[in-house]
Every structure is written in C-alpha cells, then in structure tokens.
Amino acid sequence: MEKYDFKVIEAKWQQYWEEHGFYKVSEDPSRPKYYDLEMFPYPSGNLHMGHVRNYAIGDVVARFKSMNGFNVLHPMGWDAFGLPAENAAIKNGIHPAIWTYANIDNMKRQLKTMGISYDWDREVATCKPDYYKFTQWMFLKLYQHGLAYKKKSAVNWCPSCQTVLANEQVVDGSCERCETVVEKKQLEQWFFKITDYAQRLLDDLELLPGWPDKVKIMQRNWIGRSEGCQFDMKIAGSDEVISVFTTRPDTVFGVTYMVMAPEHPLIDKLAQNTAQAEAVNEFIANMKHLSDIARTSTEIEKEGVFTGSYAVNPMSGEEVPIWIANYVLMDYGTGAIMAVPAHDQRDFEFARKYDLPVRVVIQGEDTPVDGADLSEAYVGEGRMINSGAFNGLTVEAGKAAVTSYMEENRIGDGTVNYRLRDWLISRQRYWGAPIPIIYCQDCGMAPVPEEDLPVLLPEDVEFKPSGESPLNYVNSFFETTCPNCGKEARRETDTMDTFVCSSWYFDRFCSPNESEQPFDKAATDYWMPVDQYIGGVEHAILHLMYARFFTKFLYDIKWLSCREPFTNLLTQGMVLKDGTKMSKSKGNVVSPEDIINTYGADTARLFILFASPPERDLEWSDAGVEGAYRFLNRVWRLVMDYAELMQSQDSHSAELDESARQLRFKTHATIKKVTEDIEGRFNFNTAISAIMELSNLLGSYRENPRPQAGVVKAAVESLLLLLSPFSPHICEELWRIIGHKDSICLMAWPKYDEEALVQNEVEMVIQINGKVRDRIMVAVGSDEEALRRQCMQSSRVLEQLEGKTVRKFIVVPGKLVNIVAK
RNA sequence: GCGGAUGUGGCGGAAUUGGCAGACGCACCAGACUUAGGAUCUGGCGGGUAACACCGUGGGGGUUCGAGUCCCUUCAUCCGCACCA
Secondary structure, rough: OOOOOHHHHHHHHHHHHOOOOOOOOOOOOOOEEEEEEEOOOOOOOOOOOHHHHHHHHHHHHHHHHHOOOOEEEOOOOOOOOOOHHHHHHHHHHHOOOHHHHHHHHHHHHHHHOOOOOOOOOOOEEEEHHHHHHHHHHHHHHHHHOOOEEEEEEEEEEOOOOOEEEEEHHHHHHHEEEOOOEOOOOOEEEEEEOOHHHHHHHHHHHHOOOOOOOOOOOOOOHOOEEEEEEEEEEOOOOOEEEEEEEEHEEEEHHHHOOEEOOOOOOOOOOOOOOOHHHHHHHHHHHHHHHHHHHHOOOOOOOEOOOOOOOEOOOOOOOOOOEEEEOOOOOOOOOEEEEEEOOOHHHHHHHHHHHHHHOOOOOOOOOOOOOOHHHHHOOOOOOOOOOOOOOHHEEEEEHHHHHHHHHHHHHOEEEEEEEEOOOOOEEEOOOOOOOOOOOEEOOOOOOOOOOOHHOOOOOOOOOOOOOOOOOOOHHHHHHHHOOOOOOOEEEEEEEEEEEEHOOOOOHHHHHHOOOOOOOOHHHHHHHHHHEEEEEEEEHOOOHHHHHHHHHHHHHHHOOOOOOOOOOOEEEEEEEEEEOOOEOOOOOOOOOOHHHHHHHHHOOOHHHHHHHOOOOOOOOEEEOHHHHHHHHHHHHHHEEEEEHHHHHOOOOOOOOOOHHHHHHHHHHHHHHHHHHHHHHHHOOOOOOHHHHHHHHHHOOOOOOOOOOOOOOOHHHHHHHHHHHHHHHOHHHHHHHHHHHHHOOOOOOOOOOOOOOOHHOOOOOEEEEEEOOOEEEEEEEEEEOOHHHHHHHHHHHOHHHHHHHOOOOOOOOOEEOOEEEEEEEO
C-alpha cells in the first residue's frame, strides 16, 4: 500500500487549487454571499501559532460555507505599516519598505503551505501607495466633515528611545521596548473626533447579537457613558466661574470643598495674590514630574493643596474652599469637581487627610447622621437630609429633582459624559501613511486636493534614533506649494496611526483594484458586512471600535450601506506552551514552519482545531500533534483498505444486517453532529472527535466478512467530506483515489437522512433513587406501563426494591427511568 | 477597588434543554504481530474494593425524584479597566 506522503500530497493539491483558481470569487447575485474574514497580520516575518490557529479556524468556516452553497469571500492582506519596520531600519540599516516586503513574501509563502482557501487576487498591503492613497482619502473625508482636527495634547514620550509612543505601546506606564517610564509632552497632534459617535457606538452594540458579550461589555465600559449634571460655581470675589460635572446632583448640599485638576487653566488666576500662591506653584511643579500612571494610580495617596480661593455653592449659597488635587483629571468632565466627602470615597479619603468637613446629606438605614462618625463614604440608597426643600427625596428622585431645579433656575444642565476620548492619530514616524495636509503662511492649513493623492512617502530617507520623524529632514518631501494660492508651503510630516489603515481594509477587499475610489459601492453593497470576523481578543476595544467608527462615518456619507462592519465576531484564545504564552524570551516558541515540515499542514490544522474550542486558550502539545498525525494515517489506511470494495456493487441488496445498520446509523449521526457543531457553535474539537468515532467504527467494520459496499461507500465518502474543511489535502487525495473526478472542494456538504437515525430499540438506564442500577433495551415509544413491566423483570431492580414501596416512577423518554422507593 | 471569565481523571478536553460524569485524543499498563519497535492491531485505564457497597466535577450549604449544569456562599487562577467625579 502506498504510504501517506503528506509532502507530495499537500504540494500537489495546493498547486492544483491555485492553478485552477478555486478560491477566486466575484459577485454573484444568484447565490447567498458569505464574507469570512480573519484579522490580517502585521508582517513580522514569520507565522506564529496564533496565526495558524486564526487562519485554520477561518478556513474551516470558509470551506464549510462554500460546500453549503454560499458564495464565499475569503481574502488576506497585510497590516504593513508600523514601528517594527522602522526599528529594523534604525538597527540594521534596512529600509522599512524592503524589510516589510521581504517579510510579506516569507509569510505569504508560509501561509500558502497551510493550504488556506484565500483569494490571493484580492491581497492588499496597507503600505502600498495604491492602498494608502485611500487611507489619506479617508482622512480628507473626515476633515471635510469636521471630524479630523488638530490640537495641542500631552503625548507619551520615551526619554530613552527618544520617541513618541502610541498609547498601546505604553504598558503599565513604561515603554514596551525598553521599559523606561514614559513621560508626557505637549505637542500639536491630529485627532479623529470619535467622541461624536460615542452614543451610536454604544447604542449599536445592540445590533450585534453575534458578538461575544465580553467584547461588548469591554466596549461599553470603554465608552463609559455617565449621566449627570453640569453647573457653574462662582468664585467668591471674582467674575470667574468654574464648571463642575457630577453624577450625584442629589448630594449637592453635601459639598464641603471643591477640587480642580492641577492642569486646570483657571488655576493661575485663582492662586495669584493669595498667600497660597507659592504652595500651589510648588504642587503643580511636582505633578508635572510624575508620569501619567504614577499620577493617576489608585495606589498612590491623594494629595492636594488649598488655592486660597473660595467657590459658591449655587444651591445653598455657601462658600467652600477650592483645592487642587492629584485625583482630579483634566481630561474628564470639566476638570473640576464638587467634593462630597460623605458620599464619595475619594473625596472622603481626601477630606480625612486634610481635615475638611464631612456633611451627611443622604441617610441610609443605619448610617450615622454626623459625618464625623463615618468610617467610609456612604454610597448606598437613602433619603436626602440637610438639603432644604429636597429633604426626604430618595437618591433617584433627588437626582431628577435637583437637576430640573438647576435647569429651571439656569444654574446648570443635565448632561452626559463619556470616558471615550478622541482618537489621537498622528505619529512622528516615517513608516505610515502621510497626513495629507499642507501649511501655507498666508492661507493657513489646507487639505491636499483629492486629485493630488497619494502623498507619497519619499524613499531616500535617513533613519536615526533622534525621536523626530525622518520626514522632517527630507526637503523634497515637505517643501511644496499651497493648493490655494500656489505660494511656497510646508507639508505635514506626521503620519497616521496604523489603526487608521486597518479601519477600512475589509471594505477594500470587496474591490481591491479600484484606482479612482477606495472601493466600489456595488461591491461593498454585495459583500459587506463581514459575516464572520475572527481574531484575537486583544483587539476587543481599539481595532474593533475604530473599525465600527469608520463604518458609521462611511455610512453617514453614503459610501457604505451597513452601519456595522462585522455581524459575527469570534475571539480566539491564545496558544500556550507550558501554561504561558509562547515567547522568545521564555524560549517556548513552537515554529509552525517546523511543524508543517515534520507533520504537514493537515496535521497541524487538525491538532490545533481538535485541542480546544476556539474561544479558549490552547495548550500546545507535541504528543497531541503526534496523535493528530496518527489519526490521519489511520484514515489513509482505512480508505486505502476500502478503495477496492467501494468499486464493487452490493451483491445481496436491500436488507442490511445489524452491523451495516449500525454503520449507516453512525454515518448519519456523524453528519448531523459535525454539521451542528460547525454551524451552530464553532465547536470544531467535538466535530473532529465525532469524525474520529466514525473512523473507529469503519475501522472495526473491516473485520466483517460480508461487508456491504453501499453502506461502506456512504460512510467513507461522508468521512472525507466531513473531514475536508479541517484537513483538505489528504481528503482531496483520498477522494480522487476512491474514484472521483471532481475536486472534493466542489462537493456539496453531506445531508443526513432522518430515516437512518430512527432506531427500533434504545438502551434505557434504570435508576433507583437516582442511582444507576441497570440498563435495559426497550422498544422505541414504549409507554410507561410497558416500561414498568420491563423494569420489574430485572433481577437487579427487584433486588434493590426488596422491602421497599415504589413511590414514584419517573420516565425520561428514550433516556432513563427513575424509580423512587422507600 | 470595579467588570468579565475559568475551575471536571496523570494531561488536553466532552457532557448542547436539570437526566448514564469522564465522549474523543494524549500519557500509561497488558497482550498480539515481530530479529526488533518510539510502527501497527487488540484490550484496560477517576478513586476505592477480592468483588460489591461506597466516594467522586475547587470548598461549604440549598432547591429537586435527579445537579458538573439552577440558587446562595466561599476559595483559587487568569484577563480587561483602574481616582472617569
């Protein structure tokens, strides 16, 4: 018998599928479409196991849907801009473009050895001018609609790397590369106004029942909507007012002081000419030295200083001292708060430390009325006290009453605040899409005209670890003319965050070769939204939120017809080795290329899908891979053994003997189980174990001296069809060996026959008082009376029931009976 | 601190709607074939017992004829957010 030679088989069919254009798709209104997408990778140079898992999952879905009659779009591309390429340039003197394209070539080669059903004609790389031209187009559209703007902002600065870092590159307050504590620097930065979409991003999570709750909860928290009330507090002896935001207007009579963030612009005016001026200046100077994390950590003790000024509580007319403290943040709400120590734990701690009064205004059931007796802030339910006309109201009623009182008397307004901030997209780096803006001395800021796109990245650039963008040194790049007046002007040298590039790539895949527009509307109308999106949970907030934002914006400007980009989302777990994430530093990395060379892609895919359900973390096991390999070898031998029998006709027709009936039953039960496991719940591990059971039964059926060819044929063919989405190469090879001319990829997914699943007899468990005592075979559909009679014939049952009276007889049809006896 | 998840044999995991706990695979043990096997095939494999009984899904309690599954409580591990007023 020929041996299972995966090397030959996999190379052969990969070439065949490619040459025959198997995975090329186009719009076809006659078939239901299915857009299956895995998050495209950053081209780091090598595939890792996380990629293999991601793409193996996606490929099962694509092949399964395709066999079920869907017109499947399954594209792949490269999230190709980004910092590592530039680091490589600085370190090794290789141009980021050369480094990136070499990495893409290598990863594409590795990806092809996996045998995934990608339509490679649709490949995109975000670093190519024909792609980033339209990333720049997106910027211009946002700019035109007032959603891209520039403002001075504090950014993360790594003093060791001498460069600005993106938020996501700051881990626990330190640079992810060198672990130096990151500082804040004030720089002019470009932002996208995602906050304009905060409410819709929140509301439309309701449109996504196909997303994991976990991700939706994370996004909800990230958006952080809170309802409250904003009002002004006058500064005593001054015309200035300070706005504060609170979610507890019901506690406004409990205000005993006010706090401003150290960065608050009004502080200078307040502290001037008071005895506190020096203390205030010193405090602010100290704050500036602290990193963001150190400054806002909950671990750190609250610190503050009195400004010397007083504010007036607009409800009570009372004057309260104004403080500055580290626990108030400038970029949330108004950067200033009313402090109610009796009912806010942070204010409480601060008040105790600085001996500020604590006044109870909400009384719960057992709360002390004197603030001095509180040991912590009381944040529970209760009724308002010490609050004038509002006394007696509950917390809920009080919030509403105080807010409407403020609105009626023009004191303040009910408002909604979001935790979500605008998206800082400028990066002082070379390897990104240049921001298409020109600065003219006379006309000011001007967007690059659409017809001038793309703003090309210059190739001849020097890379130094200076912290400044290399583009600042390329005169030919930044020297330009004003699109309005034609005079000399300077180009923006910042480039865009790579998350901008990945916020619309799924649209581009629908019509990747458009040169005049980002995508063809008819194509996105046909393909979008993505039916199934698959990727790591680490993108739960950033990428998925940005992509949703872009989609909503494109919907608003009538470029897209869908409001949400991804109908269903699957977040796969990590691949672990020895209980921890694979990483170079831990030395526990398993190379996919090695595994594929040793065992083949079919084995690698099968193992990774079998070892764990997709959402959960997966523990890598070399022995497990061996097991998957052995299984494929068993399938190989099995089908080879049956190949001859399958050519013959059944000699003795219709009537099936018991073992053939069982095989037929198992075949159809397996089709049912595998179909439901893939379709309904992506439980590939149990689907594969069902296929293994069918294979085991087929294996033992070989012992049968009078095998029934028709039943065997159906079983073997089903086995191959069911296994083909997981391990396509071996199934294709065996499919041809058993005599088929057409590719297994073109076959319809098998359907199970209800009739084959009907059984005459089933085994039923007999429990006595909930414990299994016997098992009996009963005719399907036996009534309770018949079951009772049959139970009482069991000697084991009679033995157990001796001296007892039967109280109840519970029947679970087809499964068990439970006899309750005392 | 808040939010979320997970906890089942030696290991990965299964049990989908409250109904046989441990499917399938790995590891291990025994046997067959063999000059040989780290190949293949057959059988065994939660603990306990001579065999039963009995005990077993992180711990404790509860609901139920019946609980891995539902409720209460507690512990452990992991992930996300972290002074958001």
